[in-house]
Amino acid sequence: VQAMALRDPPGAAQEAFDRAASTLAGVSMSRNKAELVDHLRHAAADLGAEQAYFACVVQAQDGVDTYRFLLACDPAWCIEYEKGECHLHDPWLAYARSHGRPVRSCEIPLRAQDEETAALAKKHGFASAMIVPASACEGPCQSGVLVLGSRSAGFLDGVTFRRLRILGRSLSMEIQDRLSDLLREECRAIYRLSPFEAQLLGWVRDGLTTKVIAKRLGWSLESIDCRFRRLNQKLGTGSRKASVRLAVEYGLICSRSA
Amino acid sequence: MAAPDQDKPERWSGRSSDGQLSYELVPCEAGVLLERTVVRPSGRLIHSLLLRNKAAFIAWCEADDARFTHPLLFSEMRRRCSRELDRASDGVA
Numbered sequence: 001v002q003a004m005a006l007r008d009p010p011g012a013a014q015e016a017f018d019r020a021a022s023t024l025a026g027v028s029m030s031r032n033k034a035e036l037v038d039h040l041r042h043a044a045a046d047l048g049a050e051q052a053y054f055a056c057v058v059q060a061q062d063g064v065d066t067y068r069f070l071l072a073c074d075p076a077w078c079i080e081y082e083k084g085e086c087h088l089h090d091p092w093l094a095y096a097r098s099h100g101r102p103v104r105s106c107e108i109p110l111r112a113q114d115e116e117t118a119a120l121a122k123k124h125g126f127a128s129a130m131i132v133p134a135s136a137c138e139g140p141c142q143s144g145v146l147v148l149g150s151r152s153a154g155f156l157d158g159v160t161f162r163r164l165r166i167l168g169r170s171l172s173m174e175i176q177d178r179l180s181d182l183l184r185e186e187c188r189a190i191y192r193l194s195p196f197e198a199q200l201l202g203w204v205r206d207g208l209t210t211k212v213i214a215k216r217l218g219w220s221l222e223s224i225d226c227r228f229r230r231l232n233q234k235l236g237t238g239s240r241k242a243s244v245r246l247a248v249e250y251g252l253i254c255s256r257s258a
Numbered sequence: 259m260a261a262p263d264q265d266k267p268e269r270w271s272g273r274s275s276d277g278q279l280s281y282e283l284v285p286c287e288a289g290v291l292l293e294r295t296v297v298r299p300s301g302r303l304i305h306s307l308l309l310r311n312k313a314a315f316i317a318w319c320e321a322d323d324a325r326f327t328h329p330l331l332f333s334e335m336r337r338r339c340s341r342e343l344d345r346a347s348d349g350v351a
Contacts, residue, residue: 034284034291037308064297069305076321078305082296083323087303 019046020167027174033070033182036175041072043171047164048155049148051125053078054175055093056134056144058249066249067093070179073149077124086117096133096145102165102172104156105129105149121149128155130164134172136180144179146172180251187250197231202253204228205244267345270338274328281335285342290315292339294322312343 023043030036044052051073058066067087069078080086087093091114092105105128110118121129126149134144148168149155156164193201203213214224228240237243247253267285274280282293289310296303309315319325325332 032284032286032291033293033306034286034288034308037291037306038288041308064299064302066302066304069303071305071307075305075307075318078307079318079321079323082303082305085298085300087301 020170024170024174027171028178030178030182033179036178036182037070037072040070040175044072044148047148047167047171048160049130049150051129051149051151052147054144054146054172054179056142056176056179057087057093057097058142068179070175073126074124077120080120080124081117084116084120086120089113090117092121092129092131092145092147093143095131096135097143100133100135102130102132102168104161105131125149125151127151127153130156130161130168132165132168132172134176136176144172144176146175184251187246187252191235191252193247193252197234198247198253200227200231201240201244201247204240205248205253205256267342268338270335272331272334274331279324279328279331281331283335283339283342285346289346290339290342292318309339309343311347312340315339315343 023039023046027036027039027043030039040052040054044050053073054070056068058068065087071078089111091108091110094114095103095108105118105121105126108131126147129147129149132146132148134146136142136144146168148164200213203216208216210221210224210228213219214221217224219227228243232239232243235243235246237246244253248255269282269284271280271282278297280295282295284291284293286308289308291306291308292315293304293306307318309318319332319336322332325336
């Protein structure tokens, strides 16, 4: 805000700050994913971006990671992205998984295999973009990234980038937090996991075998197996491991024991 | 027998028989939230977009190859989403 005040006419910095604060409040109060996507679109427009998306990755124990995208951009981009399996060589996602600082897309070095993904983004309106990582220790969106872009190559020049860094970082974190909460709520409402079922999954996560669980509960091995079969059925999965992965992904249980 | 209530917004989800593609439609105040999930060996990709009008929806449909690869599921999704968008634009929702 101080930086804005140095360059903008009196009152403009305050106005920009108020608008940004209001946008962030809207994100945090989104009642569902539709509202969250809508707030993302408004926030991007407030920040001067023509295109935006938020992506998050959930690393799964069974090796099949989940990539979620909230789109406030040309949706055809995401279809082409999926067709080309660009998630396997996405330089922006890769940056967000190992860095915390917002950067311009042009600052991220491209490997040969990344060039197709970068060209696709450019084709769909991300000629210049700001990459804003967001990370969390656990929950459905452990590694996220907000991308704010423009068809104009000079969108992030000079002062604009310094301003956007501050606001973009707040926005990215708010979206990640709210999306995690919404996914958890959605999952709890669908699956209605009892505390005992959560405990059982927690034990599997910690590597306890059927034999150990049976001994701990004073149950027979068959009863434990039967209980897990019912639990897998309830969660729509084919194995205990898949049930644990789903429960961790949606924050129904923690990714590690307390 | 009472006819189904055609004026009530409906949440809908559908999945291809091979389990690789699914759609979910959630009517909301601003239009329809569309979630498309594709399961590949390399990852599960879910994208969520808010459709506000039919023009945007038609443009999106034209980009989605599922109209060729999973025609039955796709046409069902298109029919239902169009209905919800029509309802929203009529101000019924």
